[in-house]
Each structure stands twice: as C-alpha cells, then as structure tokens.
Amino acid sequence: MREINAKLTQEMGDLARDLLASGEVKGVFGWTKGSRWYLTPPVFITKPEEADQLCYDEFAVNNLTGLLLDFRDSQDKIAIFVKGCDSRGIVRLVQDNQLKRENVLVIGVPCPGMGDKGAVTDHRQAQELPLLAKCLECRYPNPVLADRTIGGVTVTTEPSAAPSGATAEAAKGRGVGSKQADRFAQVEAIEKMSPDERSAFWQAQNEKCIRCYACRNICPACNCRECIFDSDKKNWVNKAATPTDNAFFGITRAMHVAGRCVECGECERVCPMDIPIMAMNRKLIGDLNELFGPYDAGVKPEEKPPLGAFKLDDPEEFM
Amino acid sequence: MKRIGVFVCHCGTNIANTVDCAKVAETAKDFPGVVFACDYKYMCAEPGQVMIQEAIREHNLDGYVVAACSPRMHEPTFRKCAERAGMNPYMVEQVNIREQCSWVHADKTKGTDKSIDITRMGVAKVAQNEPLFSTTIPVTKRALVIGAGIAGIQAAIDIADAGYPVTLLDREHSMGGKMAQVDKTFPTLDCSACILTPKMVEAAQHPNIEIVTYAEVQAVDGFVGNFDVTIRKKARYVDVDKCTGCGLCSEKCPKKVASEFEMNLGTRKAIYVPFPQAVPNKPVIDAKNCRFLVEGKCGVCKKVCPTGAVDFEQKDELIVERFGSIVVATGFEQFDISKYEEYGAGRIPDVITGLHLERLMNASGPTMGKIKRPSDGKVPEKIVFIKCVGSRDEAKGRSYCSRACCMYVAKHATLIKEKIPTSKSYIFYMDVRTAGKNYEEFYTRAQNEYDAQYVRGRVSKIFQVGDKLIVRGEDSLLGRPVEIEADLVVLAAGMDPQQDAKDLARTLGISYDQHGWFTEAHPKLRPVETHTAGIFLAGACQGPKDIPDSVAQASAAAVKAAGLLSKKELTAEAQTARCDEAYCSGCGLCVSICPYKAIELKRISERVHGGTRERQVSSVNQGLCQGCGACSVACPSSAMNLKGFSNDQILAEVDALCQR
Numbered sequence: 001m002r003e004i005n006a007k008l009t010q011e012m013g014d015l016a017r018d019l020l021a022s023g024e025v026k027g028v029f030g031w032t033k034g035s036r037w038y039l040t041p042p043v044f045i046t047k048p049e050e051a052d053q054l055c056y057d058e059f060a061v062n063n064l065t066g067l068l069l070d071f072r073d074s075q076d077k078i079a080i081f082v083k084g085c086d087s088r089g090i091v092r093l094v095q096d097n098q099l100k101r102e103n104v105l106v107i108g109v110p111c112p113g114m115g116d117k118g119a120v121t122d123h124r125q126a127q128e129l130p131l132l133a134k135c136l137e138c139r140y141p142n143p144v145l146a147d148r149t150i151g152g153v154t155v156t157t158e159p160s161a162a163p164s165g166a167t168a169e170a171a172k173g174r175g176v177g178s179k180q181a182d183r184f185a186q187v188e189a190i191e192k193m194s195p196d197e198r199s200a201f202w203q204a205q206n207e208k209c210i211r212c213y214a215c216r217n218i219c220p221a222c223n224c225r226e227c228i229f230d231s232d233k234k235n236w237v238n239k240a241a242t243p244t245d246n247a248f249f250g251i252t253r254a255m256h257v258a259g260r261c262v263e264c265g266e267c268e269r270v271c272p273m274d275i276p277i278m279a280m281n282r283k284l285i286g287d288l289n290e291l292f293g294p295y296d297a298g299v300k301p302e303e304k305p306p307l308g309a310f311k312l313d314d315p316e317e318f319m
Numbered sequence: 320m321k322r323i324g325v326f327v328c329h330c331g332t333n334i335a336n337t338v339d340c341a342k343v344a345e346t347a348k349d350f351p352g353v354v355f356a357c358d359y360k361y362m363c364a365e366p367g368q369v370m371i372q373e374a375i376r377e378h379n380l381d382g383y384v385v386a387a388c389s390p391r392m393h394e395p396t397f398r399k400c401a402e403r404a405g406m407n408p409y410m411v412e413q414v415n416i417r418e419q420c421s422w423v424h425a426d427k428t429k430g431t432d433k434s435i436d437i438t439r440m441g442v443a444k445v446a447q448n449e450p451l452f453s454t455t456i457p458v459t460k461r462a463l464v465i466g467a468g469i470a471g472i473q474a475a476i477d478i479a480d481a482g483y484p485v486t487l488l489d490r491e492h493s494m495g496g497k498m499a500q501v502d503k504t505f506p507t508l509d510c511s512a513c514i515l516t517p518k519m520v521e522a523a524q525h526p527n528i529e530i531v532t533y534a535e536v537q538a539v540d541g542f543v544g545n546f547d548v549t550i551r552k553k554a555r556y557v558d559v560d561k562c563t564g565c566g567l568c569s570e571k572c573p574k575k576v577a578s579e580f581e582m583n584l585g586t587r588k589a590i591y592v593p594f595p596q597a598v599p600n601k602p603v604i605d606a607k608n609c610r611f612l613v614e615g616k617c618g619v620c621k622k623v624c625p626t627g628a629v630d631f632e633q634k635d636e637l638i639v640e641r642f643g644s645i646v647v648a649t650g651f652e653q654f655d656i657s658k659y660e661e662y663g664a665g666r667i668p669d670v671i672t673g674l675h676l677e678r679l680m681n682a683s684g685p686t687m688g689k690i691k692r693p694s695d696g697k698v699p700e701k702i703v704f705i706k707c708v709g710s711r712d713e714a715k716g717r718s719y720c721s722r723a724c725c726m727y728v729a730k731h732a733t734l735i736k737e738k739i740p741t742s743k744s745y746i747f748y749m750d751v752r753t754a755g756k757n758y759e760e761f762y763t764r765a766q767n768e769y770d771a772q773y774v775r776g777r778v779s780k781i782f783q784v785g786d787k788l789i790v791r792g793e794d795s796l797l798g799r800p801v802e803i804e805a806d807l808v809v810l811a812a813g814m815d816p817q818q819d820a821k822d823l824a825r826t827l828g829i830s831y832d833q834h835g836w837f838t839e840a841h842p843k844l845r846p847v848e849t850h851t852a853g854i855f856l857a858g859a860c861q862g863p864k865d866i867p868d869s870v871a872q873a874s875a876a877a878v879k880a881a882g883l884l885s886k887k888e889l890t891a892e893a894q895t896a897r898c899d900e901a902y903c904s905g906c907g908l909c910v911s912i913c914p915y916k917a918i919e920l921k922r923i924s925e926r927v928h929g930g931t932r933e934r935q936v937s938s939v940n941q942g943l944c945q946g947c948g949a950c951s952v953a954c955p956s957s958a959m960n961l962k963g964f965s966n967d968q969i970l971a972e973v974d975a976l977c978q979r
Binding site: 073223225304305 | 901902903904905906907908911912913914920927932933934935949953955956957958970
C-alpha cells in the first residue's frame with residue numbers, strides 16, 4: 001500500500017508541476033502530509049516548485065471541492081484532485097453555476113478508502129486503521145467526471161461500480177462500498193423511535209452542537225453568497241448556540257442541501273461534536289427518492305435537482 | 320411605527336353569527352401599531368367603504384386590515400377603496416374571518432379567538448408592507464381564436480367587428496366544427512347548414528379575420544397582451560393560393576376511404592374537401608391514404624390539376640405570431656359508445672349514435688337524407704333511442720349531464736316521424752331536461768304531435784335476432800321489464816372533452832377539471848375567463864353546451880377579449896418576485912423552476928477589493944412574473960422574495976401568532 005501511495009504521490013507531483021510550469025492552471029488544490037502520521041490536510045499550490053508538497057494516502061479524506069468557491073467569480077483556471085465522492089461536489093458546483101466548467105481542471109484519483117482516525121490509539125505510532133463508515137457505504141468510489149486521471153482510475157457515472165485504478169485491489173480488500181445497502185440503516189432506526197424518543201434523541205444532539213459551522217464550511221452544496229446564519233437579520237435565528245436555535249440551524253442546513261447533498265459525508269466527519277448529520281441528509285435523500293424517483297445528486301451535470309425543476313407530473317397537483 | 324386601522328366586517332350574519340365582531344375590533348385596538356379599529360355590518364358596501372376612507376383621513380392611517388371574507392372575493396374592492404383615499408393599494412391586508420373562521424366553527428368563542436389571531440397576523444403583516452407600484456405593458460391588438468366551430472366563428476366575428484384583427488385557427492381542414500355535421504337545430508328546426516355556412520362565409524370574407532385551417536397551436540409563450548404563439552401549419556400538399564377548388568383532383572383520385580365527416584357512413588377520396596360547403600373550399604391530401612405519398616405511385620391529382628397546385632413536397636410549417644388575447648373554442652368530442660358493451664356499440668351496425676343519425680338525415684349526407692339502416696339499407700320502422708349514454712353515469716366516469724341530448728333526441732323523434740310517417744320512436748330516459756327557451760314546448764310537441772313514446776328506465780341489453788334488434792330494459796314507472804323489437808337503435812351519446820384538451824390546457828397554462836373541461840375563473844362572476852389573464856373560453860370546451868349557449872358564451876368571450884385589446888396599456892401584476900442581487904449567487908434554480916419563464920440570469924459587474932468583477936445574478940421580467948412564488952421557495956439563499964409576501968412579512972405573521 002505504501003508503495004502505491006508513493007507512486008500516486010509522485011504522479012500527482014509531476015502532473016501538478018507540469019500544469020503550473022506550462023501555465024495551464026494558476027493553482028492546484030491537493031493534499032499535503034500533515035504534522036502527524038494520520039493527517040493529510042488540504043494544500044493550495046501556485047508554483048511548480050511547491051509540487052513536492054503534494055501527498056496522497058489513505059488520510060487524504062478532505063473533500064476539496066468547497067474550496068473552489070474562493071474562485072467562483074474568477075477567470076483563473078484551477079486544477080483540483082478529486083476522489084469519487086469529491087468529484088460529485090464538482091458536478092454540484094457546476095450545476096449551481098458556481099463554477100465555470102472550463103475554469104476547473106479536474107484530476108481524478110483512485111481511492112483506497114479512507115482511514116478512520118477516530119480509531120487512532122497511539123498518536124506517535126502508525127498502525128493499521130479501519131475504514132471510515134462513509135467509505136464502507138460508498139457507492140461512487142470512482143470519479144464521475146475528470147479531465148485527467150492518475151493511477152489508472154476510470155471515470156464512470158454508474159452507481160456501485162467497482163473501485164478502479166492502482167488502489168482497486170486495496171479498496172476491495174478493505175471493503176470500500178461493502179455496506180452500501182446499510183446506507184439508510186440509521187434513518188430507519190430513528191424512524192422506528194416513538195415521537196418522544198426521537199425528539200429526545202435530536203434534543204440531545206442539538207444540545208451538543210457548538211455552532212462552529214464546520215459542517216457548512218466544508219459542504220460543496222452550501223454555497224450561498226451570504227449564509228442566513230451569518231446574517232445580522234436576527235429575526236430568523238439567534239446566533240447564540242441554544243438548543244432551539246441549534247435545532248433550527250440543523251434543520252435549515254439539511255433542508256438547504258435537500259436534493260443537492262452528494263453524500264461525501266464530510267459534514268459528519270468534520271463535526272467536532274459527533275452529531276449524526278448524515279442521518280438528517282439521508283432522511284431527505286430517502287424522502288426525495290420516494291417522492292420524485294431515484295436521484296443521486298452531483299452525478300450528471302445536465303440533470304436538474306428534483307427540487308429545482310418544474311415538471312408537469314409534479315406530485316404537487318397545483319403546479 | 321406605522322399607523323394601522325382594523326375594520327371588522329359582519330358580512331350580514333355570515334360572520335357575525337359565529338364571530339363576536341365587536342370583540343375582535345376591541346381586541347385589535349391593543350395590537351402594536353393599531354390606532355383605530357371598528358366593526359360594521361357590510362364593509363364592502365358603500366357606507367363601509369366610506370367609513371374606511373374617513374378613518375384613513377381622520378386617523379392618518381398608513382395601512383389597514385379588513386377582517387372579512389376571502390381576498391379572492393373582495394381584495395380588489397378594498398385595494399381600490401384605499402386608492403381612492405390616497406393610500407397605496409398594497410398597504411391593505413384582508414384576513415378571511417368568514418371562510419376560515421365563522422363558516423368552519425360552530426363555537427362562537429373558538430371562531431372569535433381564531434378571528435383575533437388571524438387579525439393579529441394581518442396587522443403584523445401590514446406593519447411590514449411597503450407600497451407597491453404596478454408597471455404597464457403594451458398590448459398587441461390582435462386576437463387568436465382556437466377552434467373554428469360555431470363558438471369560435473362567433474367569437475372571431477364579434478372581435479373582428481369591434482375592429483381588431485383576428486386569427487381563427489382550426490386543426491381540421493375546414494371551419495364548421497361539430498355543427499357542420501348536424502342536420503337541423505332545435506327548437507326551431509332550421510337547417511344547421513343554413514345558419515352556419517353563412518357565418519363561415521362571413522368570417523372568411525371579413526377583412527379583419529384571417530382563417531388558418533389545418534393548423535395546431537404548438538406552444539404559447541409570453542403573457543397577457545403579448546402571447547407569442549407557435550402555430551404548426553400542417554402540410555396540405557395543396558398550394559391553396561394556386562388551387563381554384565375545381566374539384567377535378569378529388570374526382571380522379573382512385574383511393575376511396577371512409578369519411579370521418581360522414582361518421583364513416585360514406586366515403587371520400589384521399590384528396591378531398593370534407594363537405595361541399597367547406598370553408599376554405601380547397602382540398603387536402605390525406606397523407607396516410609394517398610398512394611403517391613405512401614407507395615410513391617399514382618400522382619393522378621398532380622397530373623389532372625389545371626393550376627399545378629398539388630405539391631407533394633410540402634412540409635409542416637412553424638410560424639410564431641404575437642397576439643394580445645386568446646379565445647379557446649375547441650369544443651367537444653362525442654362520447655365513445657364502445658364503452659357500453661351491453662349496447663353492442665361498435666359491433667352491431669344498426670346501433671348508431673346521434674351524430675350518425677344526423678348524417679343519415681342530412682340532405683347532403685351519404686344517403687341524401689334518406690334514413691336507412693347502415694347494415695342493409697332498409698328503412699327503419701321502429702326506432703329506439705337511449706338517452707344518457709356517456710352522461711350522468713358514474714360507472715363510466717361521466718358524472719355530468721351532457722345538456723343537449725334530451726333536446727336532440729326530441730328533435731330526432733320529430734324529424735324521423737316527418738320523414739317516415741309510419742315509424743314509431745321509443746325513447747328510454749332517466750330524466751328529461753329541457754331548460755331553455757321554447758325547449759319544453761318542443762319536447763311536448765314531439766310527444767303529442769309526433770307520437771314519440773317516452774319510457775322512463777334504463778336499457779340493460781341489446782342483441783340481434785335476425786334483422787331485428789331486441790332492446791331489453793325496464794319501465795320504471797310501470798315497474799316491469801320491457802322488450803322492444805327495433806329496426807334501429809340510436810344512442811344519445813353525450814359530450815366528452817377533446818381527447819387532447821389537457822395537452823392544450825398545459826400549453827396555454829389554463830386549468831381543467833377532472834374530466835378535461837377547461838375551468839372558468841369563477842362559475843358565476845367570471846364564466847368566460849380563465850385564471851390566466853388574457854385567455855378566454857367559448858363554447859363546449861368549458862363543458863357541454865348546445866348551440867345557443869355556445870354562441871352566447873362566444874359573444875361574451877369576444878367582448879372580454881376586445882375589451883382587453885381596446886386598452887392602450889395593461890397594468891402588470893405588482894406583487895411579483897424581486898431578486899436581492901447582493902444575496903443572489905446565480906445558481907439559476909429559480910430559472911428552471913419558473914413556470915412562466917419569467918426569470919433569466921444576467922451578468923452584473925461589481926467592485927471587489929478595488930477591482931471590478933463580473934458575476935451572474937437572476938433577473939425577473941416583471942411583465943411575465945405572475946407572483947406565484949415558486950422561485951422564492953426554490954432559492955437557497957432567500958435572495959428571491961415575493962413583493963407583498965416577503966419572507967419578513969410572513970415571518971412577522973408567524974411571530975405575531977407565536978407571541979400572543
């Protein structure tokens with residue numbers, strides 16, 4: 001595995017260096033090795049000599065696509081490395097007119113499935129880590145769109161396609177996508193609760209929330225120019241992190257990304273308070289599928305999200 | 320703080336019976352911003368309106384709430400009332416304490432409490448209201464009439480007489496519609512052709528009317544005053560400008576097929592005019608049956624045509640034209656009797672429909688007006704009529720009465736007796752409905768002078784024995800079964816909406832009921848208008864109608880259409896969507912969700928950190944926007960807001976309700 005990662009890191013660096021040196025792109029979003037063995041945070045490089053900083057391993061879990069919003073009105077062309085889940089974020093942003101497709105150079109990378117750093121027992125000693133739950137549930141391990149690829153990964157919009165490219169064997173071995181069928185298990189469990197239990201469950205979650213907005217900041221569907229939670233129009237919601245306002249925040253956030261959530265699971269991963277945010281998103285995904293037919297957000301750029309299109313056979317009769 | 324007035328209406332006893340109006344007014348005095356509140360028996364009446372106007376002046380009101388009936392009923396009344404007192408009409412809110420309170424609550428306390436609550440919400444909303452101003456849009460002074468039956472023709476002539484150009488469109492080759500197939504008309508028994516064809520000629524020769532036949536409406540864009548209509552002119556394969564209508568082509572055409580106009584009782588050629596009095600009297604080639612177009616052989620018509628008008632190369636043509644208003648007069652279809660298996664319809668040749676009989680009786684019909692049985696050409700002696708076939712029958716999905724059948728059956732019985740004096744008609748009926756001028760007299764005459772025997776009851780079965788038809792039914796007045804040996808059975812088939820009526824409704828953006836009849840804006844007060852401004856209804860497309868009713872409604876629709884065209888400019892909806900560009904991220908969700916195509920993305924440039932940057936934002940066409948609010952719901956960042964129903968206004972209402 002280490003060898004494959006080293007090779008991919010090498011390939012990544014070479015490609016980034018070429019792109020920057022030739023001036024084809026103004027900058028490259030990728031990952032770099034962090035301060036600890038289980039950290040591979042995002043990096044943005046603009047010079048060919050910075051290409052050595054790039055790194056790819058099983059901790060490059062960050063979905064970088066939201067960072068492209070810094071360039072939403074810019075004419076500069078930017079390159080970005082994407083895994084399967086991340087690539088749907090690009091489609092999402094293009095569908096939302098936040099990015100001009102021609103201004104982004106999408107580079108697909110093969111994904112071995114990402115390690116769960118929550119299982120780290122020794123901060124100094126590297127060890128074999130289990131996969132993140134979201135990788136076990138992954139249905140799109142390969143990029144759904146890419147201009148270039150590295151590591152021999154194939155681009156496909158087929159859901160549940162097998163992982164491809166250099167890390168395919170490893171991904172299969174570690175069980176990427178093996179729990180796809182359980183995607184809605186948590187939603188079903190919550191739905192089985194009595195209204196009182198359910199209320200208590202979410203109340204407990206809302207009491208935990210510290211309103212750090214990490215979930216919002218990493219989300220490629222959260223791309224409003226000005227978020228109502230930053231607005232000084234106080235009449236909607238209080239800025240203080242009280243359970244009521246937190247509940248309002250949580251529900252509003254989920255409703256805002258309804259029909260647009262690409263299931264990258266980043267919101268839940270970055271939550272410092274371990275709130276099951278994806279349960280909320282999945283509930284809406286399930287409901288939308290039931291109401292409007294099967295739809296995976298951020299897969300086909302030409303397809304309009306179900307809540308953003310006007311159809312004559314809309315289940316709402318008055319339309 | 321705005322100075323707000325509250326006016327509580329009793330609506331006679333409609334509201335006052337279950338709502339303590341005085342208490343509502345008294346309580347409202349304490350709501351934030353309220354400086355005056357009162358109640359009165361009829362707020363919409365003149366004294367009520369005067370009371371409001373005096374209060375506006377006396378208390379220097381900035382806005383007011385009327386707690387009364389539905390805004391659908393009287394919002395315009397109270398807006399105009401404000402305007403006359405010099406107040407912006409959009410500073411008025413009407414809350415519905417009639418339908419939402421008094422009519423749904425038996426308990427006076429509950430009704431009163433709810434009235435107070437929704438009045439409180441109304442006050443909170445008015446406090447957030449801003450004056451709105453309408454824009455004006457120009458009017459294209461032309462009308463389109465879809466369907467050239469009697470209703471369409473009448474509407475077109477009336478609009479044209481008012482001085483406006485009209486395009487009269489029909490998807491058939493000729494004008495005339497269903498009335499052209501009818502022999503005589505009740506209750507006067509004048510021949511249908513004698514009253515219809517002169518109208519057709521009048522329309523065709525009217526300087527203000529352009530006839531477009533064999534054409535369909537494909538798409539409608541735009542809005543009241545400016546509809547851009549895409550019309551598909553189907554290929555006739557005959558150049559109408561060159562054709563003189565000499566008829567040589569039809570004469571020589573070797574292909575004979577059943578004629579739709581003659582209800583398949585006669586034949587026509589593959590190049591044909593549907594009936595001798597057709598307007599325009601120019602033939603059309605039926606591409607499905609033309610030997611040249613199907614097999615590439617023949618082409619006789621082209622060879623014999625003295626003016627070279629036959630053109631096999633012709634293609635469908637799309638034209639886009641702009642109209643100020645549209646009158647829909649697409650009529651009806653006769654109910655498909657094959658749904659009545661027990662009547663042998665479609666299987667037994669001598670079980671026919673009313674329209675078949677019309678053709679058999681018509682002097683220019685397939686039998687030259689001689690009534691003959693379709694099976695063997697014998698003259699029938701005993702004729703059985705069955706009414707309500709495809710009407711008033713829940714089991715067949717037709718709960719409605721088709722209105723014209725009672726009368727046309729009486730007419731048939733009368734005419735048959737005149738043509739075959741030895742004949743006898745039996746008429747099975749459920750009820751006899753003759754609500755029209757001179758209708759009852761006509762029906763009585765059919766019974767008394769023409770020996771039509773009415774049998775109250777349903778027929779259960781019809782079957783063939785030899786060359787007779789056995790009709791088995793029940794006489795529910797005598798309470799016993801009856802069996803009649805008939806020569807001919809005529810089913811009084813009811814009216815169905817055109818099969819594709821729903822498609823047209825969607826194209827036009829008008830509504831239809833569960834059967835497919837187009838829905839009027841208000842059954843009593845706006846019977847010829849649709850909910851889409853500028854689109855009017857005439858004739859049977861709105862529901863079953865006979866000729867007098869269709870003509871009357873057509874003239875009504877024409878007045879509405881001409882009235883609209885007579886305006887210099889139209890006032891556009893003031894409660895439209897507005898985009899706050901600062902919040903708009905240009906995602907375009909509103910563009911795709913807008914049913915009126917009123918939103919576009921535009922580029923704006925703004926200064927950022929000393930430089931200029933371009934970005935996309937939504938832009939609302941105020942003329943097209945109908946204020947439906949779909950965009951403001953779809954907008955993820957609340958950049959899109961509906962004027963008059965902004966997020967802040969609705970939130971103020973919710974707040975007011977929560978803080979009571």
